[in-house]
Amino acid sequence: MSNQQNPVDSTSTQASPADAPSVGSATANSSTVDHFVQQKYKHGFVTDIESETVPPGLDEDIVRWISARKEEPQWLLDWRLEAFQRWLKMSPPDWAHLKIDPVDFQAISYFSAPKSDEDRPKSLDEVDPKLLETYEKLGVPLHERAKLAGVVAVDVVFDSVSVGTTFRKELKKAGVIFCSFSEAVHDYPDLVKKYLGTVVPSRDNFFAALNSAVFSDGSFVFIPKGVRCPMELSTYFRINAAETGQFERTLIIAEEDAHVSYLEGCTAPMRDENQLHAAVVELVVMDDASIKYSTVQNWYPGDENGVGGIYNFVTKRGDCRGDRSRISWTQVETGSAITWKYPSCILRGDSSVGEFYSVALTNNYQQADTGTKMIHIGPNTRSKIISKGISAGRGQNAYRGLVRIAKGAENARNYTQCDSMLIGKNCGAHTFPYIEVSNPTAKLEHEATTSRIGEDQLFYCLQRGMSEEDAVSLIVDGFCKQVFRELPMEFAVEAKALLEVSLEGAVG
Amino acid sequence: MMLEIKNLHATVGGKAILKGLDLTIEAGEIHAIMGPNGAGKSTLGNVISGREGYEVTQGEVLFNGNNLLELEPEERACEGIFLAFQYPVEIPGVNNTYFLRAALNAQRKYRGEPELDSMQFLKLVREKLEILHISDDLLRRSVNEGFSGGEKKRNEIFQMAVLEPSLAILDETDSGLDIDALRLVARGVNRLRSEDRAMIVITHYQRLLDHIVPDRVHVLADGKIVASGDADLALKLEEQGYAWLDRGGIQSLDIDLKA
Amino acid sequence: MSALAQQWSESLRSATHPQVLPWLDALRLRAVEQLTKHGLPHRKDEDWKYTPLRVLEQLGPAVATGVRVENLTPAPEPELPAALIDSADCVIRIHDGALAGTEGGDQPGVSVLSLSEGLEQHESLLRKHIESVDINGSAQAFASLNTASLDQGLVIHVKEQADAGTVLLRWTLSGTADPSIHNFRVFLLLGEGSRMQLVEQYESADHGGSALNVVSHFDLAREAVVDHLLLQNESENTILMSSTYIEQAQGSRYNYSGFDLGGGLVRHELKTVMAGSGAHAAFGGAFVLDNSRHVDNHISVEHAGTACSSDQFFRGVLGGRSRGVFNGKALIRPGADKSSVRQSNANLLLSPLAQIDTKPELEIYADEVEASHGATVGQLDETAIFYLRSRGLSETEAKRLLVGAFCRSVTDRLENQELAGRIAELIDQAMPSYESRGQVL
Secondary structure, three states, rough: OOOOOOOOOOOOOOOOOOOOOOOOOOOOOOHHHHHHHHHHHOOOOOOHHHOOOOOOOOOHHHHHHHHHHHHOOOOHHHHHHHHHHHHHHHOOOOOOOOOOOOOOOOOOOOOOOOOOOOOOOOOHHOOOHHHHHHHHHHHHHHHHHHHHOOOOOOHHHHHHHHHHHHHHHHHHHOEEEEEEHHHHHOOHHHHHHHHHOOOOOOOHHHHHHHHHHHHHOEEEEEOOOOOOOOOOEEEEHHHHHOOOOOOOEEEEEOOOOOEEEEEEEEOOOOOOOOOEEEEEEEEEEEEOOOOEEEEOOOOOOOOOOOOOOEEEEEEEEEOOOOOOOOOEEEEEEEEEEOOOOOEEEEEOOOOEEEEEEEHHHHHHEEEEEEEEEEEEEOOOOOEEEEEEEEEEOOEEEEEEEEEEEEOOOOOOEEEEEEEEEEEOOOOOEEEEEEEOOOOOOEEEEEEEEEEOOOHHHHHHHOOOOHHHHHHHHHHHHHHHHHHOOOHHHHHHHHHHHHHHHOOOOOOO | EEEEEEEEEEOOOOEEEEEEEEEEEOOOOOEEEOOOOOOHHHHHHHHHHHOOOOOEEEEEEOOOEEEEEHHHEEEEHHHHHEEEEEOOOOOOEEEEEHHHHHHHHHHHOOOOOOOOOHHHHHHHHHHHHHHHOOOHHHOOOOEOOOOOHHHHHHHHHHHHHHHOOOOOEEOOOOOOOOOOHHHHHHHHHHHHHOOOOEEEEEEOOOOOHHHHOOOOOEEEOEEEEEEOOOOOHHOOOOOOOOOHHOOOOOHOOOOOOOO | OHHHHHHHHHHHOOOOOOOHHHHHHHHHHHHHHHHHHHOOOOOHHHHHHHOOOOOOOOOOEEOOOOOHHOOOOOOOOOOOHHHHHHHEEEEEEEEEEEEEEEOOOOOOEEEEHHHHHHHOHHHHHHHHHHOOOOOOOOOHHHHHHHHHOOOOOOEEOOOOEEEEEEEEEEEEOOOOOOOEEEEEEEEEEEOOEEEEEEEEEEEOOOOOOOOOEEEEEEEHHHHHHHEEEEEEEOOOOOOEEEEEEEEOOOOOEEEEEEEEEEOOOEEEEEEEEEEOOOOEEEEEEEEEEOOOOOEEEEEEEOOOOOOEHHHHHEEEEEOOOEEEEEEEEEEEEOOOOOOOEEEEEEEOOOOOEEEEEEEEEEEEEEOOOOEEEEEEEEOOOHHHHHHHHHOOHHHHHHHHHHHHHHHHHHHHOOOOHHHHHHHHHHHHHHOOOOEEEEEEO
């Protein structure tokens, strides 16, 4: 298999080489890898299996080691190994509208325990002042800043732990399971076994296979029948549980008539040394149940010259198995050097509903290829896609989305609106919608516009005395309103602030 | 007897709307159907013209002695039934003239009359436009596309003038019109009054009936005709509204019932 | 499928051609090698994912080359719309991929040439265009094949400021027991300020199941204007692959209107590059299909110069088991400011077995841009059908009228009203059988 599965189709596709150079095969000498490796060494990273850190590289032994280290049952090790075998035969996808320096997958260390005290900065004084400046602007509380910057070990963080404990109690009372993936493997193995990989099989794509082989940890949520989760669940409080960033795996199950709103991410940029992130999220929704999944992604985007930054390759998919089930994805993507992400819905149940609301911003040298897939299989299924792309600096921002109406999807409906805004001369905005319809009762509407930020709007604001940056923020905020109002309240406020910070330097 | 409706029951989406409606109309008469919102006024027009989704569950509708309910919408049209829509449909890309000629020729063919060629048709159309004082730029436009509310309603009346139906149902033809537009429409309708044509004027307000004076006025409430009278009934309704329906029915209304 | 490409390659490897030019011989050989190496397009080629090529298996292993006019058995004339013939100043017939006769075309400043003559008079220009075509990779197999067998073609040269009037190309294929693939190359070279209306008609009287693989080049110098009308009404076992490359200089205008009312497997690739500023390109089209027909329109517009505008406007009506594909791309190069791009594709699905795949793409690298696209898939409006029926039209007539109106937005874009009316009638005749309340009539 020379090629990778397109997120928008089961058949692989090849973008023209000029557009999207392949992630390519292992090239140990690439500058990215050098950078990556140097970073590790700069911080005096010691590779020593005894001290629970594996040397760079990936083979079957590493997979076994990770599984053993996490004391996993045999079936899970087998599952990982099978994924690993598949991964070996796959190549990174090359169809996305992304220029990516080749990643040397053998130069990455696939397991690192929480950093010891010697590794982390001793105080905020040792932290990159620019990062601190950003926290200031975002209004991140002081103690949170320390946590985010990695100054203190997360397990001694004051507030989060206590908050975590109290709300766990409350959840338990309601019958909701919310724990780390590792805990779930030990405490609820039957549930994990029943659902793991049923939405995103390990063969799905290169990064899903990689994740399946080496996933470190993640979240597990189970909402039993008839339960409305009494609070919004947030990884913000759980991120302390383990250093899970690199190969996170999340599984959320909503049984019949169960409802949950799940918040992922954090509006403040995380100090993170992992170059490559490949997460997998699986949602399963039964009859009359709903999952609302909100993400704010603000990994390190690299500096203004495009140096550094996270490669974020995420496979998120929800399966509306039940009748009248509902999945709503909302994402605000402002971080990462590379974003490759297509939160999707398989609309299987009669009258099931899928929604995708997205704001993606690329500034400086950031690149994003993001969108969704709405696969209508059941009758009376409905989907809605609202995508807002903002490109500034030298950012490249692509929407890629598939709406497929299968033969049996009687009376399916889709509405897609996909707007792009350009701020500056050197950025790019791209739209790649795929619409495939095999049922004559379907009704689909797709609209898209691309234009630069409104000159007359800008002038109007300036004339009323606003600074250009404020005016741009105001207009961009208005542009994104449709998506922001899908976010939980406090998240929406933060997202707005985040957009302002991310747009800094985009004007003028 | 032109139209005879007996004990008509009809449902829309499973919901009973008409619940035993009786109505008889002679040629040459104008009947006004009034009543509060949701009474079933528009449903009556749609049932008579055969709109899909309106299911007759009981009763019969005879038109010139024939069972109307067995006919397809176009057959009813060819039999001489015309519905002036409350919300005339916009059909972009279909030229008004072309549309009307296709409709007229379909009806003529049904009646065994020769079809009109475009010259003959244009001549007829121009006559009608003149009678109704409508500008002929209407002819060049697509059916109702981009028309104002008033233009749409006038286009309905213009179509009626060309198709010359024997029974015209005007469904809320006055809604959304200012007083000048209302006069224009009413003038058109009055010109089309004739001895062999009957009309059902469905309206919520009395004001249209100042301009189109009906022979009979019926009050439709909860799917049935609850009162009938002459044109004065409409005036009484205007004064007293429809609240009496809740107060205990027709007896509380201060009118002479001639029904 | 790859076996077929190998057979074609074999057939071409030893072929002889009337034109002996070292660069062309070398290029043909290179194209043969590419075809051998990559084979035919497959579903993994992004540009071919919606167009399977299984029906090519009906084609024979040989690709005809060399002089073929003497082999010609003229096909019976299909009945042409009078408006098409009457308005033509020049009629050129191409039968089974070979020039089969020219009438007219003698206006001042206009020369109609065979490929051999064209290569003698305009070698460097033709060479530039031939060499500009990408023949590398499986997705480009039909360009490779056309180049590999390149010896039949037509060159029309229009001098600056000259008006070529209406040129009619009539494409026919003969009915034959063993269908094969025919290749042909067209060059339309338009000097500064010149004009041409090109009408292409694809309609064969016989239904032999052959394939036609046409590559056309339009070279529009400054201010040149081309109206390009294509009317395709082939039989259900005919295969048509057409690739059109357009190069537009400053202020030129290219206006395409394509009507696909027939054919078995039909693919139109149209690519324009607007290198000069202030150029305009419009691509309008309608495909009205029934049975198992498959029509794929691939449009690609590149804005390289400033202040260029482009418009893509397609309407699809799918009945029977037919399948329609629309893939419209617009690329705005960095610095191509004041660009304006519109894409619109609306489709009606009239049958439970019909399918539509649509993909309007925008790729934008300049900020002073107005771009929008829209795509819809749906059915005829029930309210409109009832409205028409309430006026006395039958259900079938009502649907016919509404489908006609749906396509009229494309025919209305034609300047020649008489032609537009005639095409509207042809569309009417091509209407697929209607489904009524879920049943196919």
